[in-house]
Amino acid sequence: MTRFLVPLGLFLVLAVFLAIGLNRDPREVPSPLIGKPAPAFRLEQLADPAKTFSPEDMKGKVWLLNVWASWCVSCRQEHPLLVEFARRGIAPLVGLDYKDARPDGLGWLRQFGNPYMLSAYDADGRVGIDYGVYGVPETYLIDKAGVIRHKHIGPINEEALSKKIVPMIAELNK
Amino acid sequence: MIRSRREAVATPGARSREALAGTIRRAIGLVAAVMALLATPALAGEAAPLAEDPVVEKRLNAISEELRCLVCQNESLAGSRADLAQDLRREIRNLIKQGKTDAEIMDFMVGRYGDFVRYRPPVKPTTWLLWGGPFVLGLAGVAGLVAYLRRRGRRVDENPLSDEDRKRAEALLENKP
Numbered sequence: 001m002t003r004f005l006v007p008l009g010l011f012l013v014l015a016v017f018l019a020i021g022l023n024r025d026p027r028e029v030p031s032p033l034i035g036k037p038a039p040a041f042r043l044e045q046l047a048d049p050a051k052t053f054s055p056e057d058m059k060g061k062v063w064l065l066n067v068w069a070s071w072c073v074s075c076r077q078e079h080p081l082l083v084e085f086a087r088r089g090i091a092p093l094v095g096l097d098y099k100d101a102r103p104d105g106l107g108w109l110r111q112f113g114n115p116y117m118l119s120a121y122d123a124d125g126r127v128g129i130d131y132g133v134y135g136v137p138e139t140y141l142i143d144k145a146g147v148i149r150h151k152h153i154g155p156i157n158e159e160a161l162s163k164k165i166v167p168m169i170a171e172l173n174k
Numbered sequence: 175m176i177r178s179r180r181e182a183v184a185t186p187g188a189r190s191r192e193a194l195a196g197t198i199r200r201a202i203g204l205v206a207a208v209m210a211l212l213a214t215p216a217l218a219g220e221a222a223p224l225a226e227d228p229v230v231e232k233r234l235n236a237i238s239e240e241l242r243c244l245v246c247q248n249e250s251l252a253g254s255r256a257d258l259a260q261d262l263r264r265e266i267r268n269l270i271k272q273g274k275t276d277a278e279i280m281d282f283m284v285g286r287y288g289d290f291v292r293y294r295p296p297v298k299p300t301t302w303l304l305w306g307g308p309f310v311l312g313l314a315g316v317a318g319l320v321a322y323l324r325r326r327g328r329r330v331d332e333n334p335l336s337d338e339d340r341k342r343a344e345a346l347l348e349n350k351p
Contacts, residue, residue: 029244032288099257125261132286134244134258 031132031151038065038142039130046097046105046119053094053120055146062172063092064165065140066116067128069100070108072136078155079112085161086115091169095119098128098136141165143172230270237266237279242291250293 033039042054055065066082068075086093095116097105102121109119122128131140141150150168152160235252241262243254251259251266262283269279283291295301335343 026247029288029290032285125258126265129261129265129286132288134287 027135028153029134031148031153033132033140033148034151036148038140038146038148039127041120041127041130043096043120043122043127046095046102046109046121049102049121051118053118055142058092058094058142059146060144061092062144062169063094063142064169065094065096065131065142067096067098067131067133067136067138067140068119069098069136070104071100072098074155075137076112078137078157079115081156081158081161082115083113090166091173092117096122096127096131098122098133099125139165141168141172230267233270233276234263234267237276238263240280240293241283242293244287244291 038055040055042052045051045053064085068079082093093116095118097119099122102123105119105121109116120127125133131138135153137155139152139156140148141152143149149172150165152165156165238252239250241251243249243251243256243259243262245256245258246254249256249259251262266279266283269282274282280292289295289301295304297305
């Protein structure tokens with residue numbers, strides 16, 4: 001009996017490992033920044049170079065930082081969800097226009113709608129590096145103390161928004 | 175006569191062909207010259223990093239060979255032409271010029287992108303299985319093999335042939351039914 005059970009057992013273990021491994025997205029690299037303070041920066045705003053933005057300005061609020069760019073195709077995919085998110089007024093949404101040309105970024109917002117309270121303008125991607133951005137779009141959930149609590153890599157979908165992000169915002173706002 | 179006429183007919187044709195070939199050659203030459211002109215600024219742009227401090231470049235290369243490009247995950251940061259890889263190389267170059275040590279630069283990268291960015295993961299509790307797993311599996315395999323061979327040896331010893339079986343076997347071997 002063990003003659004058959006041992007290989008069967010080994011096969012099942014292998015199958016479980018493969019099932020887990022193959023269902024993981026290798027593009028989703030866990031961020032070491034979770035639980036750490038959001039890296040500080042001060043950048044010009046996209047709409048008005050005379051004004052600046054810093055995460056410091058958001059102290060005391062639970063907010064989302066969404067990294068986007070006009071050249072980013074998947075950003076268009078998540079954009080309607082962000083517009084809807086902003087309309088519902090769940091939390092302030094700040095954009096980080098990453099490695100973009102200012103007119104392109106502004107034109108893109110005019111074309112697809114602007115869900116952002118404001119967008120910071122990261123022309124050379126230096127701030128993106130501090131946040132460990134490696135694929136736009138990426139979204140960071142930052143708590144009242146300025147600590148990064150969650151990072152969503154890639155376009156936000158309905159499920160991630162309603163099952164993870166919105167409940168986390170509610171929890172952090174308590 | 176016919177032949178010479180034919181030649182006479184053929185000659186202008188050949189001449190026009192030659193002229194055409196000349197025109198084409200000149201056109202190709204012109205296109206090549208224009209392309210060379212256009213290419214020059216691009217070449218100057220790409221060659222610029224070579225003019226940088228060779229010591230810095232050598233360290234940059236050594237460090238970026240150890241780092242994964244996160245956009246194209248099977249490439250090292252040194253070999254990748256992805257936009258982010260170029261930005262990160264620029265960043266590392268700046269850190270080297272600021273006098274940071276290799277370990278500090280590694281920490282800079284790991285602090286932002288996690289251990290995944292390193293091709294050689296560090297040995298720590300979460301990676302013990304990764305580092306030790308193959309050896310554990312190897313040892314388990316050897317132990318299994320030893321146990322199996324011992325058990326089999328015992329089984330052979332436990333069941334010696336009876337005299338009757340031996341006779342039958344010998345008879346079969348000698349092919350005497």
